[in-house]
Amino acid sequence: MNPLLEITNLSAAVDGKPILKGLNLTVCAGEVHAIMGPNGSGKSTLAAVLAGRPGYEVAGGEVLFDGANLIDMKPEDRARQGLFLAFQYPVEIPGVNSTYFLKAALNEVRKARGLPELDAMEFLDLVRARMDVLHLDQSLLNRPVNEGFSGGEKKRNEIFQMAVLEPRLAILDETDSGLDIDALKIVAEGVNKLHRSDNAQVVITHYQRLLNYIIPDYVHVLHDGRIVRSGGKELAYELEERGYDWVTDHVKSERPELAAA
């Protein structure tokens, strides 16, 4: 099968500071990948580079999304091609109504897929159905995007947007942080419902907890800008038990050339 996402030897810098230092990752349709790693290891940087956040300079390597060069695409084109990032810190946008925003976004994405725009009624039907899945209060739609939302509401709102936009590749950056266990289950259930054989999910998380509900096919450990270990879901349990030091120490003893950077 052709990979949906193929990252080869990616290095990237922020404000001139190298963060990603030769990262490789391949994700195929139908798969769920988890990326774990200590604070500051570069997880959000990877997500930002993939989504095209300005200010993140790609210094080397290649990223193919469905065979096309992702790095040259504008952020909006990446989204229209089916890439979605659930932000670690969703942005509040005062004065921009949630419904208006989401309808504009959905219609852009549909246009790119050659689908007709939805009218107001069709849109509302779709949105209501998806809100129910995430147990989100419909009144949130009348409010400005994320403004005054609680931490948990913001995270659920990200997954709700994902449910509406139906991306081919979703990157969830610490969607579990700040969620209590009930909210976590709801979010995980939502993510699982969206999972199909023709799309893929990359779940970035600190804790193994989320992976009890979203079962990954692969787990990767990111350390100092590189993926230093990959395995099946049991790797997550091992990490939970032994901590990240276990992996990073391993790296130092096994592959000193990586640890030296």
Added chain:
Amino acid sequence: MTRTLPTTPAEPRPLEAHLAAYEAFERSATETSPPWLRALRTSGISYFAELGFPTTEHEEWRFTNAAPLAQFPFKPVHRALRNAVTAADLARITFGGLRACRLVFVDGHFDMALSELLPHSTGAVMGSLAAAIERRGDLVEARLGRAAHHESNAFAALNTAFIQDGAFIHVPPRAVLEAPIHLLFIATKPGTVNQPRNLIIAEERSQVRVIEDYVSLAGSAYFTNAVTEIFTGQDAAIEHLKIQREGTAAFHVATIEAHHQRQSRVLSHSISLGARFARNDINLRLDGEGCESVLNGLFLATGDQVVDHHTIADHARPHCASHEFYHGILGGRAKGVFNGKIYVRKDAQKTDAKQTNKNLLLSDEASINTKPQLEIFADDVKCTHGATVGQLDDQAIFYLRSRGIGEELARQMLIKAFASTVLNRITVEPVREELERLLEERLAQPNA
């Protein structure tokens, strides 16, 4: 006091043309005017002669150079041309879906044929000031010139010297006018000066909404110098919406002086989108206890536009509130000025005054000079103010783009959001919608 002599001659202050025009006007037009009006005009021209046009040394004009106004050839329009405005023109500039009494003024003069007065049984009088001077002389005499400070404001003085026509609205006690009154000022003649003079009286317990709206048919330069005096009686409620959407070659100066009595409620808006040069002075005098006022404003300037707002919330009596919200959007090489004064006089205990001015700079070359000015002589008051100058939020733009929304649309969404908090306070819906559309249109222009 010593002053160094300028090495180049000071800005010319060509008052001669203005004084000569006044003399000609005085000879031709005033034999039919009542003596009190002649006296008022004389007073206007003498103050104007004394004050002259302000220079940047003038405290209220420090950041805006009025030289282009002083140099503008002074050709007042004393009589409007018939048929200068066609029905098609009118259809283009009136607000679709707005049910309102419409008074149309062409180059400052009332045009009955273009106006549309809805039947109403409230006893309210609305029409031209010229007619009111003839028919309701007592009412006009008692108020005209009593609010505008022509002794200290040169533009008000110049306007006063040439008082001839403008809008007159009198809402009798307890009358509630459902339909708003749309005062539509259309400038048609390039190279001229039009000086409408408006008088709005809302007697006690009355309610009225007035839209004072300036547009142009003339593409090239002309000069509008308007003065509006507003009086609201006890327990009256007024919404006054000043719209300036003139062509980008126009020069526009407007002075609005409003006196409010006990427990009146005032909602004042100023929406400034057009003109090469626009200066608005909006002064609210809260003369009775328990007045509630909102000063709401939005200005957009792009290209080489200059837009200046000076406002005053003058608290003279206890228990009055003034809440002020002004938002500025500046692109291109535009210059904005905001000066918001809050006076709290000795008697004005329990004043609740709040002022915010937020500005959005869309380009590196655009600028804003913002200054709150609080003068407080009472001790038991609540006064807050704040001003911000910022750019569009990059994080927000990226968030929108990451959902598939193009960069240009993302920027527009954020600019509109910034404007909407101000526009949403306008209660006349068709007008608010049209203003949103106009804003969008202006932002889509290449020099924005």
